[in-house]
Amino acid sequence: MVTAEPVPGERLPLSRERVLRTAVAIADEHGIEAVTMRRVGDELGAEAMSLYHHVANKNDLLDGVVDLVAGEINEVVDALDATGPWQPVVRARILAARQVLLRHRWAPRLLATRASLSPQVVRYHDRLVGQLHDGGFSFDLAHHALHALGSRALGFSQELFDPGDGGSAGALPPELPSLVAMLTEVAHDDPGSTLGWCDDQTEFEFGLDLLLDGLERRRTGS
Amino acid sequence: MVTAEPVPGERLPLSRERVLRTAVAIADEHGIEAVTMRRVGDELGAEAMSLYHHVANKNDLLDGVVDLVAGEINEVVDALDATGPWQPVVRARILAARQVLLRHRWAPRLLATRASLSPQVVRYHDRLVGQLHDGGFSFDLAHHALHALGSRALGFSQELFDPGDGGSAGALPPELPSLVAMLTEVAHDDPGSTLGWCDDQTEFEFGLDLLLDGLERRRTGS
DNA sequence: TCACTCTGGCTTACAACGTAAGGAGACGTC
DNA sequence: GACGTCTCCTTACGTTGTAAGCCAGAGTGA
DSSP: OOTTSOOTTOOOOOOHHHHHHHHHHHHHHHOGGGOOHHHHHHHTTSOGGGGGGTSSSHHHHHHHHHHHHHHHHHHHHHTSOOOSOHHHHHHHHHHHHHHHHHHSTTHHHHHHHOSSOOHHHHHHHHHHHHHHHHTTOOHHHHHHHHHHHGGGGGTOOOOOSOTTSSSOGGGSOTTOHHHHHHHHHHHHHSTTOTTOSSOHHHHHHHHHHHHHHHHHHHHHTO | OOTTSOOTTOOOOOOHHHHHHHHHHHHHHHOGGGOOHHHHHHHTTSOGGGGGGTSSSHHHHHHHHHHHHHHHHHHHHHTSOOOSOHHHHHHHHHHHHHHHHHTSTTHHHHHHHOSSOOHHHHHHHHHHHHHHHHTTOOHHHHHHHHHHHGGGGGTOOOOOSOTTSSSOGGGSOTTOHHHHHHHHHHHHHSTTOTTOSSOHHHHHHHHHHHHHHHHHHHHHTO
């Protein structure tokens, strides 16, 4: 009758929370494609079908995972100091969100494929709109700003070229004269970079500032 | 001995070209998730395994599909008039690419998930860099521009919110004050819009021009 | 002409996936 | 004690990508 005691080897009961956190852990370690119902179950010492008592189906699980990550982002950005002019405030918010996503590199792709919106993602944008409005944006301009920023608002940009294979301009065929010229010149300017010929963080900030500067100009109407 | 005659009901032989075109047709009609090896085979009157004589595996098939669509884009943009100042030239190129992608709405998502780069996509960017360089960009700035534009260079932006469900601001909970305020105001400004409260083409152009204007300012150093 | 290899199709089979269906044991409430 | 209800398990099915191997026709060299 002593079943209530916390035996050390005893299994914790499942919960939606534990299921989602386990899925995130698997994705962090082995990539999002390693997140299968059976694998998540295994990791929890349970069967795949047991998960269905806590998530409706795999789609729901992935929605929950996205929401969890977005919640992590919100935790971080809510702690930032948001006083002062809007531009550094918004800039810091977005770069902080980016830092979280760099810890979950699979998350951007997952976010992009989700059909329904995560409450936490919506919440993130609500606060962002609030900051823009406080900074002098009309709601109309804030609305445009959301679309203009797109995924960049959450801290990631669509990386069409997989980083890591662009380093060698020699592999490019000669019928691409402009790319060859560009790559040789850029590589020459920065010969010893271990980050390859382009540093993602720098590029992200370049594009972000381009947008933020443009928005500020639209706001002041100059 | 008359086996060479083109019997009407006779099946064309398979080819990589036919396989890829069929996959595109299926994706156009039923979505990218309907593109399975068996389905493509069926559509061609062949078995799934027969496709493997023309594509290495499904990944290769999808790579080929992306390349085919990018080739379609290149066909269109190569036919554009590229004389005059860089900004309208590049703008027209990107908007034309967008028109092609609107005929293959599944393509952006597929593009974003491909690991290897399509030669046609690379070619597209080569010509784009050429246009920027001709327009007075240093290769360094052109390189930054590619990253800043990201997927927008190819004519699509990451649509985080699925269009079609954002129309009703009434569904939003009250703990999202800024979004509620924004949506009610924007919806009020444009009450009769059948496109929902945001028109994608307009928003895309807004963001694109923000970037192009910013790039021009960086180029002239003002 | 014969035997050979290639090419491109088909058949069969398998492992991994998501998940439907239902059963077993622990728990609370009447 | 009977009865839900909750949680977890077992079994099984359909769908997916694809490995392995068979077979017919077309060249091709002896």
